[in-house]
Amino acid sequence: MSPPLAVIFGAGPGTGAAIARALAPTHALVLLSRSLPGSLAKLELKVPDDRVLAATFDAKNSAASFKSALEQARAKWPESTVDVGVCNASVGFAPGPFLERSTDDLRGNLEACAQAWDFSQAVIPAMLPAGGTLIFTGATMAVRGGANFSAMAPGAFARRALAQSLAREFGPQGIHVCHVVVDGLIDTARVKGIMGDKAATVEEGTRLEPDGIAQVYVDIVNQPRSTWTQELDVRPMKEKW
Amino acid sequence: MSPPLAVIFGAGPGTGAAIARALAPTHALVLLSRSLPGSLAKLELKVPDDRVLAATFDAKNSAASFKSALEQARAKWPESTVDVGVCNASVGFAPGPFLERSTDDLRGNLEACAQAWDFSQAVIPAMLPAGGTLIFTGATMAVRGGANFSAMAPGAFARRALAQSLAREFGPQGIHVCHVVVDGLIDTARVKGIMGDKAATVEEGTRLEPDGIAQVYVDIVNQPRSTWTQELDVRPMKEKW
Amino acid sequence: MSPPLAVIFGAGPGTGAAIARALAPTHALVLLSRSLPGSLAKLELKVPDDRVLAATFDAKNSAASFKSALEQARAKWPESTVDVGVCNASVGFAPGPFLERSTDDLRGNLEACAQAWDFSQAVIPAMLPAGGTLIFTGATMAVRGGANFSAMAPGAFARRALAQSLAREFGPQGIHVCHVVVDGLIDTARVKGIMGDKAATVEEGTRLEPDGIAQVYVDIVNQPRSTWTQELDVRPMKEKW
Amino acid sequence: MSPPLAVIFGAGPGTGAAIARALAPTHALVLLSRSLPGSLAKLELKVPDDRVLAATFDAKNSAASFKSALEQARAKWPESTVDVGVCNASVGFAPGPFLERSTDDLRGNLEACAQAWDFSQAVIPAMLPAGGTLIFTGATMAVRGGANFSAMAPGAFARRALAQSLAREFGPQGIHVCHVVVDGLIDTARVKGIMGDKAATVEEGTRLEPDGIAQVYVDIVNQPRSTWTQELDVRPMKEKW
Numbered sequence: 001m002s003p004p005l006a007v008i009f010g011a012g013p014g015t016g017a018a019i020a021r022a023l024a025p026t027h028a029l030v031l032l033s034r035s036l037p038g039s040l041a042k043l044e045l046k047v048p049d050d051r052v053l054a055a056t057f058d059a060k061n062s063a064a065s066f067k068s069a070l071e072q073a074r075a076k077w078p079e080s081t082v083d084v085g086v087c088n089a090s091v092g093f094a095p096g097p098f099l100e101r102s103t104d105d106l107r108g109n110l111e112a113c114a115q116a117w118d119f120s121q122a123v124i125p126a127m128l129p130a131g132g133t134l135i136f137t138g139a140t141m142a143v144r145g146g147a148n149f150s151a152m153a154p155g156a157f158a159r160r161a162l163a164q165s166l167a168r169e170f171g172p173q174g175i176h177v178c179h180v181v182v183d184g185l186i187d188t189a190r191v192k193g194i195m196g197d198k199a200a201t202v203e204e205g206t207r208l209e210p211d212g213i214a215q216v217y218v219d220i221v222n223q224p225r226s227t228w229t230q231e232l233d234v235r236p237m238k239e240k241w
Numbered sequence: 242m243s244p245p246l247a248v249i250f251g252a253g254p255g256t257g258a259a260i261a262r263a264l265a266p267t268h269a270l271v272l273l274s275r276s277l278p279g280s281l282a283k284l285e286l287k288v289p290d291d292r293v294l295a296a297t298f299d300a301k302n303s304a305a306s307f308k309s310a311l312e313q314a315r316a317k318w319p320e321s322t323v324d325v326g327v328c329n330a331s332v333g334f335a336p337g338p339f340l341e342r343s344t345d346d347l348r349g350n351l352e353a354c355a356q357a358w359d360f361s362q363a364v365i366p367a368m369l370p371a372g373g374t375l376i377f378t379g380a381t382m383a384v385r386g387g388a389n390f391s392a393m394a395p396g397a398f399a400r401r402a403l404a405q406s407l408a409r410e411f412g413p414q415g416i417h418v419c420h421v422v423v424d425g426l427i428d429t430a431r432v433k434g435i436m437g438d439k440a441a442t443v444e445e446g447t448r449l450e451p452d453g454i455a456q457v458y459v460d461i462v463n464q465p466r467s468t469w470t471q472e473l474d475v476r477p478m479k480e481k482w
Numbered sequence: 483m484s485p486p487l488a489v490i491f492g493a494g495p496g497t498g499a500a501i502a503r504a505l506a507p508t509h510a511l512v513l514l515s516r517s518l519p520g521s522l523a524k525l526e527l528k529v530p531d532d533r534v535l536a537a538t539f540d541a542k543n544s545a546a547s548f549k550s551a552l553e554q555a556r557a558k559w560p561e562s563t564v565d566v567g568v569c570n571a572s573v574g575f576a577p578g579p580f581l582e583r584s585t586d587d588l589r590g591n592l593e594a595c596a597q598a599w600d601f602s603q604a605v606i607p608a609m610l611p612a613g614g615t616l617i618f619t620g621a622t623m624a625v626r627g628g629a630n631f632s633a634m635a636p637g638a639f640a641r642r643a644l645a646q647s648l649a650r651e652f653g654p655q656g657i658h659v660c661h662v663v664v665d666g667l668i669d670t671a672r673v674k675g676i677m678g679d680k681a682a683t684v685e686e687g688t689r690l691e692p693d694g695i696a697q698v699y700v701d702i703v704n705q706p707r708s709t710w711t712q713e714l715d716v717r718p719m720k721e722k723w
Numbered sequence: 724m725s726p727p728l729a730v731i732f733g734a735g736p737g738t739g740a741a742i743a744r745a746l747a748p749t750h751a752l753v754l755l756s757r758s759l760p761g762s763l764a765k766l767e768l769k770v771p772d773d774r775v776l777a778a779t780f781d782a783k784n785s786a787a788s789f790k791s792a793l794e795q796a797r798a799k800w801p802e803s804t805v806d807v808g809v810c811n812a813s814v815g816f817a818p819g820p821f822l823e824r825s826t827d828d829l830r831g832n833l834e835a836c837a838q839a840w841d842f843s844q845a846v847i848p849a850m851l852p853a854g855g856t857l858i859f860t861g862a863t864m865a866v867r868g869g870a871n872f873s874a875m876a877p878g879a880f881a882r883r884a885l886a887q888s889l890a891r892e893f894g895p896q897g898i899h900v901c902h903v904v905v906d907g908l909i910d911t912a913r914v915k916g917i918m919g920d921k922a923a924t925v926e927e928g929t930r931l932e933p934d935g936i937a938q939v940y941v942d943i944v945n946q947p948r949s950t951w952t953q954e955l956d957v958r959p960m961k962e963k964w
Contacts, residue, residue: 226448358585398642709938
């Protein structure tokens with residue numbers, strides 16, 4: 001048994017876990033995040049142990065983290081190839097006035113692009129023999145530089161530039177690269193806390209649902225070579241755009 | 242039994258028929274094109290008669306054609322509501338130098354926008370009570386005005402403008418409007434003829450497949466209210482973009 | 483004496499007149515609008531009679547109006563060639579809900595593209611021998627289809643598509659085509675009336691000034707063949723974008 | 724005598740020098756580049772010594788370089804304020820396959836954004852009291868991620884994101900921020916060398932001219948608060964786009 005592998009970088013409890021759950025029926029999962037593998041149980045994946053591998057991502061050793069995770073995956077599933085890569089870790093949300101932000105804030109966010117680069121350097125060679133799909137999770141600030149986003153938007157734009165360049169370079173070689181602009185708040189426990197939600201559920205169509213986003217990623221993975229989407233937006237019904 | 246209705250304007254033998262086939266398992270079909278209903282058999286839908294209604298679209302009486310088709314649909318499925326509208330008829334392909342084209346050529350292509358308008362005027366009120374999905378088939382010339390496309394691109398841009406305006410006006414009211422840029426040649430009998438294909442099949446990833454496009458439309462129809470895409474591109478793996 | 487000609491379609495008392503005044507030092511003016519030549523005095527051009535020709539534009543005979551104006555110009559300045567064309571007449575502002583607008587409203591606005599087409603058919607052949615500049619005045623609704631703009635945005639998008647196609651077709655032949663998105667309210671007598679301005683002047687940077695726009699057009703006309711801009715936006719300092 | 728200051732970062736012998744020459748009649752010049760002040764003579768500015776200050780930019784101490792230059796300027800022209808900033812230093816041109824590029828290549832190019840950040844941190848506070856203009860020189864790779872541009876486009880996109888964010892944050896405060904996409908080869912000595920030009924001049928309209936670009940910058944600086952352009956492209960007449 002050699003299931004195709006899906007490598008997910010940024011496997012947190014919200015969208016990352018939803019993407020993992022959505023790919024689990026068809027793929028063995030290689031998950032990376034800062035707190036994994038300790039917190040794997042928290043993701044509630046309901047996936048048997050022989051179908052999941054959790055590795056810790058060390059931001060100080062980005063390239064080595066990806067290399068190590070892929071080596072562990074090869075050891076665990078020697079016959080498998082990488083079919084899907086999801087670069088779900090992106091720029092953290094911390095807007096603020098330009099003159100109250102430092103070059104280090106900017107550099108920290110540009111680093112999200114360097115990590116996406118290292119991730120791509122690891123998974124693309126593993127995908128080249130049989131083809132595959134590489135998805136970047138983006139945000140509105142990847143396409144619009146808003147006031148107070150000066151330290152954040154550059155990193156997000158940079159990741160989109162990387163995705164677009166890779167799409168054009170590796171598309172003809174069989175690797176489908178897609179950048180998804182996630183436009184709006186995602187209805188996760190963390191966002192509920194930040195927004196001070198009183199009710200358990202929010203009004204329909206006002207927030208993105210992790211499972212809805214995950215289904216979009218599955219749709220992208222399933223697109224045949226005749227019909228690829230390289231960039232798309234998703235937003236809740238009532239989001240202004 | 243009252244199946245939800247999918248109304249497809251531009252139900253020709255290529256993409257239109259593929260979309261119809263893809264929606265048939267879940268929707269009763271109301272099909273409009275210039276040559277229907279006579280040529281319904283040619284679409285090879287393999288759908289029982291009680292699940293399909295074929296109506297002729299008269300370009301001279303655009304609004305009346307849509308009104309009549311919806312009235313026939315209401316008579317055939319009195320309990321059903323319109324769930325999906327597909328505006329698949331677009332600007333015809335006839336590029337050429339500006340100084341060899343006439344105002345009538347331009348107006349004929351702008352008329353594709355007026356037909357999309359009439360179609361939307363017919364299906365949106367039918368969708369408002371329960372929500373629904375309205376998809377416009379676009380093309381690269383809807384987002385890029387190329388040399389020799391002066392008589393064509395304006396109509397295609399205009400249709401995209403209409404789709405975008407409707408998406409913003411009716412999205413919050415539960416109608417998901419999406420414009421799909423179909424970028425590349427579609428592998429239909431007609432295109433095979435134009436391109437003088439010798440072989441029965443083309444190289445993988447060089448042309449769009451009608452069934453691939455149709456699956457994208459099904460994906461859009463299935464998007465929940467938390468996660469809507471309003472604009473996306475599709476192209477074959479080897480298409481330059 | 484054979485001054486180069488600037489043909490301005492949409493020579494109203496606001497932006498059109500400002501563009502005419504700005505080009506007057508270097509060009510003889512051929513002006514077209516619905517109410518000209520009767521209202522030429524109102525434009526307060528301060529241009530001698532031998533440097534200006536006012537012609538009436540008849541929307542019912544668009545192509546003939548342009549042809550006639552150019553013939554008059556050739557009779558008045560037999561040695562001159564057309565150096566600048568400004569298509570300043572665009573889609574009128576009348577937003578409203580889609581279901582309260584008719585196909586005729588849409589068609590009326592699409593007609594702005596057909597008029598731009600006829601204008602281009604008239605001036606481009608006159609420009610080809612020596613090169614020249616053709617500028618389209620656009621608006622935000624030429625690049626964004628907003629809610630309640632369904633009857634307007636299609637015409638504005640269509641004009642931009644035309645400008646872009648012409649830029650790509652005739653640029654290499656020496657005709658510089660540029661589409662200017664004018665984003666915001668222009669401080670004209672008409673807008674002052676609509677907005678119910680009490681004071682004679684508005685706060686600095688809240689409205690576009692006709693003379694500011696006109697200077698942008700002069701800048702574009704002056705761009706050498708090494709450095710052309712085909713699309714740009716202008717907006718007041720405090721406009722949100 | 725207290726001339727307004729123009730601070731130009733990236734004052735090389737091509738476009739940077741042309742911008743300096745174009746601004747010299749109206750502004751005292753503060754120039755920064757890696758090789759200045761030793762090579763100031765090479766710029767052939769023909770500007771008297773009391774109107775120019777040349778400072779060395781140290782990439783290892785980006786923020787300190789800008790701070791020092793502005794302090795020298797204040798010492799030289801104590802009554803002057805900064806009116807113009809030009810961030811002309813951008814991502815260097817070194818395309819190549821993704822798998823032959825390293826994270827360091829990427830990071831080196833992202834650093835162009837960090838330098839633009841430091842430059843903006845230095846000049847914006849100096850501009851806030853009286854307003855001013857901040858122009859970023861960009862390139863096509865700032866808006867399109869091409870194949871083989873994976874290590875370059877992210878830095879260029881990031882700079883555009885920064886410019887756009889600053890435009891939206893500081894525009895209402897009187898600082899006009901504009902990003903210029905320079906699309907095409909610039910006709911400089913360096914490019915002539917790379918392209919192996921035999922003739923002294925190239926065919927008209929095939930390359931950008933430094934003086935043409937510089938005039939665009941002057942036009943932007945001269946735009947009044949009623950009429951600002953925040954993003955524009957320039958290209959030679961025969962450039963494909």
